[in-house]
Amino acid sequence: MDASLRRELGAHLRAARAQVTPEDVGLSAGPRRRAPGLRREEVAxxxxxxxAWYTWLEQGRVGTSRQVIDAVCRTLRMDDDARRHALALAGFLPGTPLAAGERAAPGAATRALLAGLATTPALALDERLDILTANAPYRALWGDPALLPAARRNLLLHLVTGPPGPYRVTDEEPLLRGLYQHFRTATAHAPDDPRAAEIVRLLHRERPEAAHWWDCRTVADFRPVTVTAGPRRLTFSLLRPVGDPGVLLLTQT
Known part of the structure; x- marks a missing residue:
């Protein structure tokens, strides 16, 4: 377990600790607290x-056993997504195929599948949600992402800044939150990845009023979300083609 992943695990634990109240775990709140959530000594x-050991764990100074991670996750009332994320960061579950600087590419079969979805807008994405290719129904509805500057060819940025097509998502918060939590889940496994850092910086610049989203450390696999776009109701779903590690398919049905 390298130092950057230990630091990411520590940050994940600190964020989870801040969300748990003493009452959640059967403790008295006691005197006024300077920070939200449990104290380190209470978690320990x-x-x-x-x-001391739990403090070092949050500071990214030590690795630990599966048993300890499981116990800490139970104490912090982590849901299944957050627990799996902690275990993957600690090296006890397979993580995302994302590596710093690595670029995924859809194979011929995935490209043929996209082209064959004659009425379903669809994209191929990498783990950063960078857009790799779009099919014809997607381009007709949202505009061609290939015409965007390379730095902005990302699904989150595409939605946050308004796609060039004729429609906009009018109830965007659940969609953006879900996609960003998925992005955080994947990119946390490569905390030194420069492209992921660039995407977060651009999101802050384009939507500074949503900084509380971009600073949030919540992680989750993306679940289907239904939104309104012009006259349509669209359900966004993410799929993984087995033959293309690191590639995601976004469909809008």
Missing amino acids: ALAGVSV
């Missing part, structure tokens, strides 16, 4: 580890 006691 409930998880059955020393305060």
